Amino acid sequence: QKEVEQDPGPLSVPEGAIVSLNCTYSNSAFQYFMWYRQYSRKGPELLMYTYSSGNKEDGRFTAQVDKSSKYISLFIRDSQPSDSATYLCAMSELTGGGNKLTFGTGTQLKVEL
Amino acid sequence: EPEVTQTPSHQVTQMGQEVILRCVPISNHLYFYWYRQILGQKVEFLVSFYNNEISEKSEIFDDRFSVERPDGSNFTLKIRSTKLEDSAMYFCASRTGPSAEYFGPGTRLTVT
Numbered sequence: 001q002k003e004v005e006q007d008p009g010p011l012s013v014p015e016g017a018i019v020s021l022n023c024t025y026s027n028s029a030f031q032y033f034m035w036y037r038q039y040s041r042k043g044p045e046l047l048m049y050t051y052s053s054g055n056k057e058d059g060r061f062t063a064q065v066d067k068s069s070k071y072i073s074l075f076i077r078d079s080q081p082s083d084s085a086t087y088l089c090a091m092s093e094l095t096g097g098g099n100k101l102t103f104g105t106g107t108q109l110k111v112e113l
Numbered sequence: 114e115p116e117v118t119q120t121p122s123h124q125v126t127q128m129g130q131e132v133i134l135r136c137v138p139i140s141n142h143l144y145f146y147w148y149r150q151i152l153g154q155k156v157e158f159l160v161s162f163y164n165n166e167i168s169e170k171s172e173i174f175d176d177r178f179s180v181e182r183p184d185g186s187n188f189t190l191k192i193r194s195t196k197l198e199d200s201a202m203y204f205c206a207s208r209t210g211p212s213a214e215y216f217g218p219g220t221r222l223t224v225t
Binding site: 032036045046051088099101103104105 | 117146158204206212216
């Protein structure tokens with residue numbers, strides 16, 4: 001079983017739709033959860049960061065973490081064509097200094113006019 | 114807004130040669146990382162660096178790889194005796210304290 005599972009898509013939605021992106025994980029030691037956006041051949045751009053179960057909202061983005069189910073989600077409201085990108089979930093354990101990130105494979109999103 | 118910068122954006126090298134990838138992390142950050150992403154695959158951890166020493170490294174980070182923070186601003190990844198399978202995007206990242214990591218734009222390494 002992979003440590004982090006993410007549906008690769010591609011996911012195609014019309015402009016204005018609500019998008020739901022999800023990841024599941026198997027390592028119960030993961031404590032920090034992040035969502036990154038990556039455009040083709042560019043570096044991951046941090047969107048959301050959380051370390052507790054529940055919801056965290058930032059503008060059109062809401063991150064949701066359910067540690068009991070080992071499941072995290074990112075919701076995008078009023079999606080725009082500029083949201084078209086690959087969305088990566090990432091997570092890390094609480095360690096002394098490393099805190100390496102373990103990434104999902106990424107979900108490719110296309111928002112169409 | 115502060116950002117992580119990387120140079121060069123693209124590096125082409127012949128198999129067996131040495132390459133040095135350079136990064137300037139965000140200035141007040143304390144933890145530094147290298148990741149790589151082979152085309153079409155997920156981002157993979159290579160190494161973390163804190164307090165002038167390696168904190169953790171993956172099995173990818175074999176004895177051909179080394180990292181250095183030669184001064185107060187730069188963070189480098191050196192790959193000796195490059196192999197075809199080293200071809201990938203290499204990302205530098207940094208963070209301060211218990212927070213998320215911020216990534217640079219990447220260096221595309223092509224080994225021919």
